Amino acid sequence: MSIVALGQAEFKKTEQLFVSNQFGKAENLMVSYVKDHPNDEKGIELLGDAYGHQKKWDDAIDSYKKLVEMSPKTANYHYKYGGALGMKALSVSKIQALGIIGDVKDAFTTAAELDPKHIETRWALVKLYMQLPGIIGGSKSKALSYADELQDISKVDGLLAKGYIYEYDKDFNAAEKYYKLAITEGGSLHCYEQLTNLYEAKKQPELMISTMEAAFNKHKSNALNYQIGKVVADYKIQLDKGEMHLQHYLENYEKEDGISKSWANYRLAQIYKLQKNKAEALKYIDLVIGESPRADAFKKERVAILKL
Incomplete structure (x- = not known):
């Protein structure tokens, strides 16, 4: 097997380990590979990703920093380097974080400059500038401005970013406006989720x-059938509608x-209890306890x- 083919096989196996959340095994595989191929950028990147999945931020930073030094014109390497630095900043004291934030900004800004269409970097910059206090550069x-850049690349991303900005700033009316525009523009499940989450925040x-x-x-x-039933049970409203959606969930599970299915049955038991239908409530809670006899909440x- 050629060196190239060997590398591709190792990379594919590593990515499969990521899918099954076996990040430690992926790390071991790539540590061995990078030791034998210290200049292979793909191997180093996958090793950095394996570290990142395990929140080993210092190791991830080292891997991505090598990539930035090896290929300084690759936007995605700067983006991943900035992301790992940012996650480390969140895991240390505020004083320590102050010494990292400048490097995070530089990495993301460089990635944005290198790739005018890099969506993930602009999202990272939107969130960074909103989450940082003004005293250390939040704005x-x-x-x-980065949301505007996003909108030029992907209109729906730009609208979602503006919704995020205004929601973070507690301007819920403006946030609602942009999330609704994103639904009209793109209409993905993610767009609907953002608007739903806003309404949850507003109770x-x-x-x-x-x-x-x-x-x-x-x-x-079908997952939405359960989510609707959950909201109905939690807020004790529109009980018939919740019952209908949960039954659909179970039928199409x-x-x-x-x-x-246990959780759907549990929500149905809650709804029947609220409807004062003791027989149906007992029927469904007994189904739940039969499947999960040790769950105290169900008892x-x-x-x-x-x-x-």
């Missing part, structure tokens, strides 16, 4: 439900939906149902 106006469950229903009508994601719910 809403700079965040908005507006009716609008959460209507937004998730609109998302379901467009995307037919697949493992890929992400939430177990407490059964006690509450018995008191109806």
Whole structure:
């Protein structure tokens, strides 16, 4: 097998380990590979990624710094270097973080300059300038300028970025406006999620439900049936609608939906309890306890149902 083919096989195996969350094994594989191929940029990048997945920020920083030095014109290397530095800044004291923030900005700004269409870097800069206190360089106006750049590259990303900026700034009306524009422009599940999360922050469950229903009508994601039922059970509103969506969830359930049938049954038990339907509530909570007999929360719910 040629050196190139060997490298490709190792890289593919590493990426498969990432998918299955076996980051330690991926690290070991790439440590060995990079030791034998110290100038292979792809190997070093994957090693940095393996460190990053495990929050080994110093090691990730070292790997990405090597890449920046080896290929200073590659925007993505600067972006990953800045990202690892930024994550380290979040994990240390504020005094230590002050000594890192300048390097984070430089790395992201360099990446943005090298690649006028690098979306991830501009998103990182939007978030950085919003999250930093003004005294150490935070700036809403700079965040908005990068959101404008995003909008030139990808209109929906620019609109979502502006929604994020205004939501972070507690200007919920402006945030709602931009998230709705993003839905009109792109309409992805992510766009609907951002608007739903905004309504959750504003404690507006009716609008959460209507937004998730609109998302379901467009995307037919079964997971949304559960999420609607959860909001109904948590906020004790629109009980019939919650019951309907949870029943649909159970009827169409697949493992890929992400939430177990036990939790859907639990939410149904809650809704039937709220409807004072003791028999149905007991039926569903007993299904849950049969599947998860050690869960104290489920047992407490059964006690509450018995008191109806």
